[in-house]
Amino acid sequence: MSKIIFVSNRLPVTVKKHESDLQYSKSIGGLATGLKSYHEQGDTIWAGWPGVSSDDLNEQDMQTIDTELREQYNCLPIFLSEEEIQQYYEGFCNETIWPLFHYFTNIAQYNSETWEAYKQVNQKFFDSIDPIIEPNDTIWIHDYQLMLLPQMIREKYPDTQIGFFLHIPFPSFEIYRLLIWREEILRGLLGANLIGFHTYDYVRHFLSSVRRLLGKEHNLYKINYETYSVQVEAFPMGIDYDFFAKSSGTDNLSSEARDFIESTRTVQNIISVDRLDYTKGLPERIKAFKQFLQKYPEYHEKVRLNLIVAPSRVGVEAYDELKREIEGLVSAVNGQFGTVSWMPVWFFFRTFSQEDLIAFYRNSDVLLVTPLRDGMNLVAKEYIAARSDYKGMLVMSETAGAASELGEAVIVNANDYGAIAAGIKTALDMPDHEKIERNKMLHRRISRYNVKFWADEFLEALKNTAESHVETKDL
Numbered sequence: 280m281s282k283i284i285f286v287s288n289r290l291p292v293t294v295k296k297h298e299s300d301l302q303y304s305k306s307i308g309g310l311a312t313g314l315k316s317y318h319e320q321g322d323t324i325w326a327g328w329p330g331v332s333s334d335d336l337n338e339q340d341m342q343t344i345d346t347e348l349r350e351q352y353n354c355l356p357i358f359l360s361e362e363e364i365q366q367y368y369e370g371f372c373n374e375t376i377w378p379l380f381h382y383f384t385n386i387a388q389y390n391s392e393t394w395e396a397y398k399q400v401n402q403k404f405f406d407s408i409d410p411i412i413e414p415n416d417t418i419w420i421h422d423y424q425l426m427l428l429p430q431m432i433r434e435k436y437p438d439t440q441i442g443f444f445l446h447i448p449f450p451s452f453e454i455y456r457l458l459i460w461r462e463e464i465l466r467g468l469l470g471a472n473l474i475g476f477h478t479y480d481y482v483r484h485f486l487s488s489v490r491r492l493l494g495k496e497h498n499l500y501k502i503n504y505e506t507y508s509v510q511v512e513a514f515p516m517g518i519d520y521d522f523f524a525k526s527s528g529t530d531n532l533s534s535e536a537r538d539f540i541e542s543t544r545t546v547q548n549i550i551s552v553d554r555l556d557y558t559k560g561l562p563e564r565i566k567a568f569k570q571f572l573q574k575y576p577e578y579h580e581k582v583r584l585n586l587i588v589a590p591s592r593v594g595v596e597a598y599d600e601l602k603r604e605i606e607g608l609v610s611a612v613n614g615q616f617g618t619v620s621w622m623p624v625w626f627f628f629r630t631f632s633q634e635d636l637i638a639f640y641r642n643s644d645v646l647l648v649t650p651l652r653d654g655m656n657l658v659a660k661e662y663i664a665a666r667s668d669y670k671g672m673l674v675m676s677e678t679a680g681a682a683s684e685l686g687e688a689v690i691v692n693a694n695d696y697g698a699i700a701a702g703i704k705t706a707l708d709m710p711d712h713e714k715i716e717r718n719k720m721l722h723r724r725i726s727r728y729n730v731k732f733w734a735d736e737f738l739e740a741l742k743n744t745a746e747s748h749v750e751t752k753d754l
């Protein structure tokens with residue numbers, strides 16, 4: 280029987296070792312949370328890193344984690360050492376590819392040692408899944424950490440169906456060309472039968488890089504490459520709509536979440552939920568909120584910005600600095616505008632459970648998502664789904680992949696503080712009938728193009744490309 284193997288750097292389960300105790304928790308980030316619901320519905324096997332350094336584990340720990348993850352979560356753990364984490368994950372993935380692909384060319388670093396580690400860890404992923412690959416299996420590889428893996432699998436298993444999906448933007452050729460190992464990465468990706476991106480812009484950028492760097496043209500998004508063809512398409516990722524729309528919003532709430540909701544009853548609430556990341560435009564968002572308070576004093580004491588930021592990639596320099604910058608900006612705004620009875624910005628540097636977040640969404644008038652660059656942004660879709668009364672409003676920057684699908688939101692430029700401030704006002708003042716009208720259309724779209732639709736559509740397209748590959752060979 281053929282099976283589906285998902286491969287991603289991060290597993291949906293994160294393991295932490297506390298003294299001699301092994302603790303299992305949900306991973307954060309769009310990829311893990313988005314794909315998890317699909318994985319739970321079907322019989323996929325998911326291979327990836329459980330988020331802990333193998334230097335902190337003994338043989339017995341690894342054995343326990345392996346058994347627990349296989350039996351309880353259908354996951355195959357791939358352990359990374361401290362050095363691999365530093366060189367591959369923090370280094371090449373998050374100091375080279377992540378900033379470059381998000382257009383932060385000024386902080387992207389080019390280091391041949393971390394590139395070597397990237398190649399070695401991609402090889403390690405291959406070696407780890409090799410024993411479970413069988414003829415006719417479908418292998419779906421996810422994201423920028425594993426861009427060499429498709430080619431590695433193709434070389435040993437030429438007849439396997441290999442799909443690759445990039446969860447972050449693929450940048451324009453003028454940016455991509457800055458990468459020293461640009462051709463190796465393209466060749467790595469082209470090992471797949473199907474390569475998916477969130478938007479058509481990313482598809483165009485990828486095809487243009489393939490043409491200009493490898494001299495390969497496409498015909499109707501199909502590239503003839505070596506002995507097979509590679510299909511390139513846009514598949515905008517969706518969410519588990521029913522989970523967010525139908526959840527009660529009151530069950531399993533923490534007492535803190537209840538207090539939080541209680542304390543916001545007398546004001547209009549703006550919420551913002553992100554991982555700590557310089558791509559998310561967090562300092563810019565706080566500065567824009569400051570402008571909002573300066574420009575529209577009638578909102579003083581009547582509005583509150585709840586800034587929820589989940590710790591992420593601790594150890595990568597740019598991330599640690601960002602936290603300090605945010606703290607400084609938040610206290611400056613609170614110091615300037617706050618009163619004895621009102622603190623304009625509430626900053627939470629921590630994660631909340633999904634149930635708590637849904638309750639926050641339901642109690643927030645506006646979701647403010649203004650990334651400088653974001654592959655998709657699923658939080659925006661989760662918020663819309665959770666506001667099943669159609670009375671929330673989204674303010675979103677045009678540089679989030681999701682903006683191309685969510686045109687009824689208030690769309691702004693993430694660098695234009697004045698426009699964000701005006702956008703906040705528009706969203707807060709919008710009459711109910713208009714919000715309902717806009718939200719109806721948004722709901723229709725995101726309920727149809729949900730995560731199941733997305734994954735099924737991708738896997739169906741992958742099946743078709745593999746079938747056409749067999750037919751071509753038979754001729």
Ligand code: G6P
Nearest residue numbers: 289307308309310422446447592
């Ligand atoms: C983004 C990436 C994912 C990643 C997530 C969390 O959504 O596209 O691949 O898993 O961020 O980042 P982390 O580095 O913690 O895995």
